[in-house]
Amino acid sequence: MNYEYMLGAYSVAWVVIFAYMFIIGKRHDKLKKEIEFLKQLDQ
Amino acid sequence: MNLFRTALFLAKKDLYSELKTKQILTTQIIFAGLVIVVFSFAFDPANNTTKAVIPGVIWVIIVFAGILGLNRSFISEQRNDTMQGLLVAPMEAASIYLGKFIANFAMMLVVEIVSIPFLFLLFDFKFLGSFPYFILVIFLGSFGFIAIGTFLAALAANSKSSEMLLPLLLFPITTPILIGVVQATKIILTNVEKLSSAIAWIQLVTAYDVIFFVVCFLLIDYVLEV
Amino acid sequence: MSMNLEREKAVLHGTQLANTKGPNISKVLFGATVISMLVSLYFIFIFAAEETTMHAAQKIFYFHVSSAWLAFMAFFVTFVFSILFLIKRKRIFDTYAYVSAEIGVVFTIIVLTTGPIWARSAWNTWWVWEPRLITTLILFFIYIAYIMIRQMDGVWDKKARLAAVFGIIGFADVPIVFFAIRWWQTKFHPIVFGDGPSQQGGGIESTMLAALLITITAFTILYAYLLQKGVSFENMRIKVDQYKEKVREQLEK
C-alpha cells in the first residue's frame, strides 16, 4: 500500500516546519536575553 | 538624447581604458581557451557524438567569460571612488547603466568572435547550419545576458564579496535565456530542418531581452541611488 | 521623519521594549493554525477518498500542493512589499518583504523534498525534469540569492533597497522561467508521465478537493501566523538595536 512514501513525505514536511519554528524560537530567546540584559543595565 | 550621449562617452571611456590595459579582454579570452581545452579532455573531440555538446560548450564559454567581465565593470569604478565622480555628474543613472552595458556587450562580442571559431577549429566542427541565424542567436543571447548581468553587477558591487554574489544572482535569473539560446543554437547547428522551432526560441529570447532591458532601465535608479 | 524619531524614543522609554498588542494576535493566529491543521489532517487522512492507483502515497499531494501555494503566495507578498518599499520607503514594508521571503524559502524546501518522494512513488524516479518542479528549484535559488543580499554588510536602507529591486526582478522572472522550461520539455521530450491529480482537470474527486482546499486554508493561516511572528520579532530587534545605539550615545557623551 506504499505507506512508507506518505509517512516519509509528511515527516519531512513537519520536520521542516518545526525546525523553522524552532529557529524562530531560538532567535526570540536570544533577543529576550538581550532585552533582559539591557533592562538590568537601565536600572 | 543627453542620455545616449553621456552613455556613449562612458562606454568609450571603458573601452579605451580596456584598450590601454587589455586586462579584462585578455583574461576573458584566455579563460575561454582554457574552457575549450578542458572540454576537449572531458569530451573526446575525435568522437562524433561530441558534436552534440558543441552548442552547450559555446554558451558555457560565453556565460563564464562574461561573468569575468561583468564582475570587473563596476568594481573597477571603486578605485579612487570614480563611481562617485559619475554619480555627481549631471546624468541619469540609466545613462551609467547604458554606458556600462555598451562597453560590456562590445567586449563580450570580441570574446565571442575570437573564441567560437577557435572552438569550431579545435573540435573540427563542420558548420552546416544557417550562418545568419547562428549570428542572430549569439547576438540576442549575449544581449540579454549582458543586459541583466550589467544590472546585477551594479547591484552586487555594493557587497564586499561581489565576485561570489554575482553568479548566484545572475544564473537563476538568466535560466530562460540559457535554455532558449542553447536549444536554438542546437537546432541551428545540427538540425536545420526544424528551423521554425528555433525561431520560436529566438522569439522567446527576444521577448525576454526586451522585458528585462526595460525593467532594468526602470529599476537602475534605485540600484545606483546613494 | 523627525516626528517619527521622537516617537520611537518615547516608546523606548515608556514601555521598555515590550510589545503589548502583538502577543494577542499571535496567540489567536497560533490557535487558529493548530485547529485548522488538525482539521486538515482529519480531512486528508480520514475524510478524503483514497486514490485507487497510488493509494496512500497520493496523500502527499495535499501537503505538496499547499506548500507550493504558500511559497508562491509568500514570494508574491515579497514582490508586492518590495514595490511598496521602493515607493514609500517605510521600513515596515521591507520587514514584511524579508520575513515573507524567508517563509517562502522554508516552504519551497518542503515542496522540493516532498516532490521527489511523490515522484519516487508515482514514477519510480527521484527527480523528474518537469516544468513545475524545475521552476520551483529556480525559484528556490532566486530567493536564496535574495536572502544573501540581505546578509550583505552596510546600512539597512541600502540593503533593503537592493533586496527590493532583486525581489521585483526575481518575481518577474518566474513566469518566464516556467514558460521556457515547459516549452523546452514539451518540444523535446513528450510528456511520458501523466500529469498527476495536481492538474486542475476533472480527475479530482470532490472529497479530495475538499481536503485540498481545507489544507490550503490551513497553510494560509499558518503563513499568516509565521509572518506576524516574524515581523513582530524583526520590529523588536530593530527597537533593541535603536535602544542600544541610544545607550551607546549616552555613554559617549
Add this chain to the structure above:
Amino acid sequence: MIDIKNLTKQADNKLILRGVDLRVEKGETVAILGPNGAGKSTLLKVLATLIKPTSGHVLVNGLELKKNHIEIKKLLGYLPHSSLLYDHYSPLENLVFFGNIYGVQEVEQKAIKLVKEVGLSFFLNEPVKNFSRGMIQRIAIARAIVHDPEVLLLDEPHTGLDQGAISILNNVILSMKEKGATTLMVTHDFKQAVEICDRIIIVKNGKIADDFMIENQNLRFVSEKYELQVEGVS
C-alpha cells in the same frame, strides 16, 4: 545660493545630522570646521547629491535638490578625499572625459589650460597612477572645476599637500571666487580656512554650533571660538 532647511540624516540607527539650517549667499566662501564624526562630510555629501537626506529641504539656486538633480549637478564641483580620477588615464584624458560628461564646449583646450593652471603641463600625457599625492590632488581640483561650477564643495582639500601645492590650490579657489563661485570647504586646517574663507561654520554633533564672519585673517579669534564650542563643553 544654497538654502538648507531642517536637514536630518539617519544611517541605521545613528543620527548623523540633526536638523541643520544653513543659508549661504552667492559668492561666499565658507569653511566648515568641527571635530571628527560631527557630520561635516555628510553635510557636504548631501549637498553633492551623494547622500539622500532623511528629511529636510535643500535648495540650490532656488531649485529643489530632489526634483532637479540634473540641473543642480551641473552647478556643483565636488572634490572629496579620493581623487575621482582614472588611474591609467593621463590628466588630459581624465579632464576630457569628465568635461564631456558635463557637456563642456571645446573641452580639449579647456583641459590643457586647467592642467597648465595647476602647474602640471609637463605631465599632461603621463598616466595618473605614477603621480604623487600632491600632483593627484592638483589634477583632482582641476577635475572638479572643469565645467566652471558655481558651487565648489571641497572635502579637506589641503590634507597631505606641500606648501607649493597648497598655494596653487588656494589660488585656484580664489580665482573661482573672483568669478563669483560659492565655495564650501570642510577642513581641519584653520590656517588655510582663515586665509581663504570669509565665513566659518562650526558643526558639532550633527548641528551647527556656531556661525560667524571673519575679517583680517584673524586666526586666534577662530581658534578661541572653536575651543569654546568643541573643547570647552567636553
